[in-house]
Amino acid sequence: MADSIWNGAKLFPLNARVNDRDHLEIGGCDVATLAREFGTPLYIYDDAHLRTRAAEIREAFQTRWHAARSLILYATKAYYSPYLARIYKDAGLGIDVTSEGELAVARRVGLSPDKIYLHGNNKTPAEIRAALAMGVEHVIVDNLDEIDLLARLADEMNATPRVLLRLAPAIDPDTHRYLATGIAESKFGLSIATGDALEAAHLVTRHSSRLTLVGLHVHIGSQIFDVAPYRDAIAAVTNCARELQDAIGFELQELDLGGGWGVAYTEGQKTLPVDAVADAIVSAIRNSQFKIQNSKFASENQKSEIRNLKLLVEPGRALIAQAAIALYSVGAVKEIRGVRTYVSVDGGMGDNVRPALYGARYTARVANKMHDAPGARVAIAGRYCEQGDILIEDVALPRVAPGDLIAVPCAGAYQIPMASNYNLIPRPVVIAVRDGNARVIRRRETVDDMLRCEADE
Numbered sequence: 001m002a003d004s005i006w007n008g009a010k011l012f013p014l015n016a017r018v019n020d021r022d023h024l025e026i027g028g029c030d031v032a033t034l035a036r037e038f039g040t041p042l043y044i045y046d047d048a049h050l051r052t053r054a055a056e057i058r059e060a061f062q063t064r065w066h067a068a069r070s071l072i073l074y075a076t077k078a079y080y081s082p083y084l085a086r087i088y089k090d091a092g093l094g095i096d097v098t099s100e101g102e103l104a105v106a107r108r109v110g111l112s113p114d115k116i117y118l119h120g121n122n123k124t125p126a127e128i129r130a131a132l133a134m135g136v137e138h139v140i141v142d143n144l145d146e147i148d149l150l151a152r153l154a155d156e157m158n159a160t161p162r163v164l165l166r167l168a169p170a171i172d173p174d175t176h177r178y179l180a181t182g183i184a185e186s187k188f189g190l191s192i193a194t195g196d197a198l199e200a201a202h203l204v205t206r207h208s209s210r211l212t213l214v215g216l217h218v219h220i221g222s223q224i225f226d227v228a229p230y231r232d233a234i235a236a237v238t239n240c241a242r243e244l245q246d247a248i249g250f251e252l253q254e255l256d257l258g259g260g261w262g263v264a265y266t267e268g269q270k271t272l273p274v275d276a277v278a279d280a281i282v283s284a285i286r287n288s289q290f291k292i293q294n295s296k297f298a299s300e301n302q303k304s305e306i307r308n309l310k311l312l313v314e315p316g317r318a319l320i321a322q323a324a325i326a327l328y329s330v331g332a333v334k335e336i337r338g339v340r341t342y343v344s345v346d347g348g349m350g351d352n353v354r355p356a357l358y359g360a361r362y363t364a365r366v367a368n369k370m371h372d373a374p375g376a377r378v379a380i381a382g383r384y385c386e387q388g389d390i391l392i393e394d395v396a397l398p399r400v401a402p403g404d405l406i407a408v409p410c411a412g413a414y415q416i417p418m419a420s421n422y423n424l425i426p427r428p429v430v431i432a433v434r435d436g437n438a439r440v441i442r443r444r445e446t447v448d449d450m451l452r453c454e455a456d457e
Contacts, residue, residue, distance in 0.1 A: 012322070013046030013325070022369060022371050023367060024365065024367040024368075026325065027433030028435050028437075029044075029433045031407065040347070041347035042429055042431065043327075043351075045432045047434035048434055053319055054319060056274060070310070071312050073095055076105075078321075078414055079320060079415075079416050084320070085106060089109055094312075095117070099127060116138070117138040117140055118131045119140045128150060132157045132159040137162050138161065138164065140256070141164070144199060147203045161211060161212075162212050165213070165217065167217065169192055170192070171233055192239075201247070216255060219257075234285060252309065256312040257314075258313065258314050259316055261318040263321045264322075265361055266363045323412040326347065328347045330345055331346055331402060332402060341376060341378040348389045349384050350382070350383075350384055356389060356390075362409075364391075364392055366407075391408065392408070426444060426450060
């Protein structure tokens with residue numbers, strides 16, 4: 001079908017179509033039927049999309065780099081659950097984690113600890129202990145204060161973690177300021193310019209009986225639609241690696257370039273192709289002429305030296321955002337003549353805080369009227385007691401009535417993991433669909449669930 005929302009930006013999951021009832025269908029399941037069975041708000045993940053996208057990104061890097069020396073780490077903050085953990089484990093991916101909860105999910109599915117990298121700008125002793133007890137081998141050091149703590153806990157637990165330094169390279173990737181994590185004033189990472197990165201390297205080497213400095217990490221931000229900032233980041237890391245090599249004889253064995261590849265949420269955006277990212281990263285590394293002097297991975301051939309570097313990337317949103325939709329029921333339509341029309345749905349900032357938090361933009365379709373021509377421009381309003389609870393400020397929809405279903409694509413990342421119980425409203429159910437079958441992967445919360453942690457007077 002010639003429909004811009006399916007072609008152009010490709011916002012909906014791979015296995016989405018319009019069926020002969022004029023309804024949106026995903027994974028062979030009519031979403032109107034799903035709404036009756038599971039209720040709304042409802043998050044629907046296309047199982048085949050998740051698996052296909054994971055394979056696509058893995059292959060993009062393994063075919064350009066040495067397959068045994070490249071690893072895709074799923075950025076679990078995008079959304080992590082036992083269901084997703086099993087999919088990504090089966091796809092050969094590792095993960096980066098920032099909490100005991102994320103570690104617990106990985107443990108539940110039996111993910112190998114050598115594929116887990118521990119992140120966090122303020123790791124607690126409990127989190128570090130949990131990681132070391134699980135056998136996690138890699139820790140991304142984010143600041144100077146955590147180095148002595150990590151060494152003390154490693155000694156206490158007779159562990160020998162491998163350390164990567166997270167760098168703050170002072171690169172502005174032209175994204176929302178809340179999404180820019182590699183700029184000079186970021187709360188994340190060790191500044192190269194101020195000398196913190198060099199000081200951190202010295203501190204790690206002082207604990208060489210327990211800590212081994214093996215690599216560098218940089219994550220410059222999210223929703224980046226141009227490959228140029230990644231080239232800049234590699235140049236910054238290259239310079240830092242050479243400085244550390246001259247100062248302490250550092251051997252760069254692992255290079256983690258983070259994620260942040262831009263994903264289209266509206267028809268006016270275009271997802272950054274994974275092949276373009278992989279091409280840019282790999283070519284920039286090869287052109288940087290890394291020297292790995294005295295490394296056990298080194299060889300006489302400089303090209304071989306570069307290939308023996310372990311390359312890691314950390315996509316989250318790029319893997320999962322477009323794999324799901326959020327489905328809502330319309331409850332009321334409020335027309336303010338000459339001003340705007342509000343279409344109110346049964347979800348909002350409780351299940352998707354991104355528009356209120358940093359102005360994230362989405363589009364929508366009426367899932368039970370997919371072929372109806374768009375008419376008036378409306379705002380999609382949430383049900384929560386905040387004027388700022390607007391999911392979409394302005395979108396053209398066909399005539400909408402109470403009971404209609406609103407489908408919001410690109411709902412796979414950062415919505416469920418950032419959901420809250422504001423107004424004491426339960427968080428929504430999450431399902432996965434494939435080949436005409438649907439199954440619950442996270443049940444809808446109940447009031448009893450929310451009150452379970454409350455202590456009576």
